[in-house]
Amino acid sequence: KQEVTQIPAALSVPEGENLVLNCSFTDSAIYNLQWFRQDPGKGLTSLLLIQSSQREQTSGRLNASLDKSSGRSTLYIAASQPGDSATYLCAVNDYKLSFGAGTTVTVRA
Amino acid sequence: ETGVTQTPRHLVMGMTNKKSLKCEQHLGHNAMYWYKQSAKKPLELMFVYSLEERVENNSVPSRFSPECPNSSHLFLHLHTLQPEDSALYLCASSQDRTGGGNAEAFFGQGTRLTVV
Numbered sequence: 001k002q003e004v005t006q007i008p009a010a011l012s013v014p015e016g017e018n019l020v021l022n023c024s025f026t027d028s029a030i031y032n033l034q035w036f037r038q039d040p041g042k043g044l045t046s047l048l049l050i051q052s053s054q055r056e057q058t059s060g061r062l063n064a065s066l067d068k069s070s071g072r073s074t075l076y077i078a079a080s081q082p083g084d085s086a087t088y089l090c091a092v093n094d095y096k097l098s099f100g101a102g103t104t105v106t107v108r109a
Numbered sequence: 110e111t112g113v114t115q116t117p118r119h120l121v122m123g124m125t126n127k128k129s130l131k132c133e134q135h136l137g138h139n140a141m142y143w144y145k146q147s148a149k150k151p152l153e154l155m156f157v158y159s160l161e162e163r164v165e166n167n168s169v170p171s172r173f174s175p176e177c178p179n180s181s182h183l184f185l186h187l188h189t190l191q192p193e194d195s196a197l198y199l200c201a202s203s204q205d206r207t208g209g210g211n212a213e214a215f216f217g218q219g220t221r222l223t224v225v
Binding site for chain 2: 004032034036041042043044045046049089091093096097098099100101102
């Protein structure tokens with residue numbers, strides 16, 4: 001059974017600092033990995049999708065890397081802003097999406 | 110607007126009530142999913158429909174009954190729920206999973222369910 005772990009569980013940084021969010025998974029036989037953002041009480045917004053054959057994916061200030069062999073992905077958010085405050089979820093697709101518990105980020109103005 | 114719409118956004122129901130959650134996707138996808146998100150727990154996959162056929166049921170109690178009348182609509186019928194069923198219920202869609210599972214999943218805004 002796929003187990004997905006996200007570290008840290010919570011993170012608080014001053015505005016402008018870069019964010020590094022970690023995701024690890026136990027079974028490397030995956031199709032892709034997806035990073036989501038969730039605001040309190042809301043649904044999930046897809047941020048980045050990395051296919052299993054890719055090493056990284058970028059969108060604006062966001063960059064996600066994938067090391068499938070070691071079962072790790074990292075989401076980098078450059079020059080954080082208060083609007084980046086949310087919970088970030090990692091989901092691994094091995095024919096179904098398995099989610100981590102998320103990292104709750106607070107960016108202080 | 111994510112292309113996946115859930116109604117209602119909030120629902121309070123008694124333990125003897127019957128209610129339904131609705132999900133509609135406008136993305137042309139043919140796989141749809143129900144997830145449960147309880148406080149302090151990871152999302153739990155409940156049901157998967159692919160090409161309008163239920164392909165996965167993750168040991169969900171029978172008081173939850175899904176229905177997928179076509180590839181754009183998904184329902185979750187609720188009957189005699191328990192207080193511990195209170196949670197955020199999320200619907201998602203993607204392209205057909207049999208295509209190798211490379212498709213990106215899109216989620217709705219969820220229905221906040223409270224069972225009293």
